[in-house]
Amino acid sequence: MTRKVDEAIDALLAYLLPPQCTLCGAAGVDRLPLCAGCRDELPWLATACRLCAQPLPVAGVCGHCLRRPPPQDGAHAAFRYAPPLDRLVQGLKFGRRLGLARLTGALLAQAATAQHWPRPDLLIPVPLHDTRLRQRGYDQAQVLAREVGRRLDVPVNWRTCQRVRATAPQSGLDRVARRRNVRGAFAVTKPPGVDHVAVLDDVMTTGATVGALVTALKRAGVAQVDVWTLCRAGR
Ligand SMILES: [Zn+2]
Ligand SMILES: [Zn+2]
Structure with a gap:
């Protein structure tokens, strides 16, 4: 139930506010407020x-x-x-x-x-x-x-x-x-x-x-x- 509500809210938000990158303002990808360029530049931890x-x-x-x-x-x-x-x-x-x-x-x-x-x-x-x-x-x-x-x-x-x-x-x-x-x-x-x-x-x-x-x-x-x-x- 909660998950359905969450997904509905996600879909509604993506529809009402196409996500903008929270870091640079470009268009977000995957319905997230982050663009592909900024996502790739994040300090992902590869080896630890x-x-x-x-x-x-x-x-x-x-x-x-x-x-x-x-x-x-x-x-x-x-x-x-x-x-x-x-x-x-x-x-x-x-x-x-x-x-x-x-x-x-x-x-x-x-x-x-x-x-x-x-x-x-x-x-x-x-x-x-x-x-x-x-x-x-x-x-x-x-x-x-x-x-x-x-x-x-x-x-x-x-x-x-x-x-x-x-x-x-x-x-x-x-x-x-x-x-x-x-x-x-x-x-x-x-x-x-x-x-x-x-x-x-x-x-x-x-x-x-x-x-x-x-x-x-x-x-x-x-x-x-x-x-x-x-x-x-x-x-
Ligand atoms: Zn960006
Ligand atoms: Zn250790």
Whole structure:
């Protein structure tokens, strides 16, 4: 039902407002507000660490993950966190531009398909804490996950996990402090009852936040937990 409504809204918007490229104003392609030229110039992430999605010259496992393997089984990012993705993500986060969620969700879904990311049984967006959710009005990981799920036909569930503790912003903290800051931040309120989950976020930096959620899901009995993210920021 929701999907039919979403598709009807897409079709209606495309009819009423033929999409213009959000970056340069040229005509969009694939009913998205992005032109072919700007799409090709985006900082697509081609080769990365398979455990943390850190950009690497050739695909493999990075030094950090060799020394201290992260809790997730795999990690995938569509882009490096570089212009103009930083602008798109900031708009997604603070500008309340749900249209950007459609665009970035479509791009993430394209990357997942083109690069054959293993298809999970369920997508779980990294939850915001209630106070932050109330301040912001909506949860960008959730709207992104809904768009990706709709396009890839993977169910999305944002009710199985909760952020039980508000955490200080991660920016400005080093790796160890970030891990400490988010330890125990998530609780799985209802085990998802599937074998393979991908947790989804808009930006991954050190992976500490998403790692805390992965750990909670593994403890709740999920055998394989991957991380899907729109962009990977370098460390
Ligand atoms: Zn353009
Ligand atoms: Zn790595």
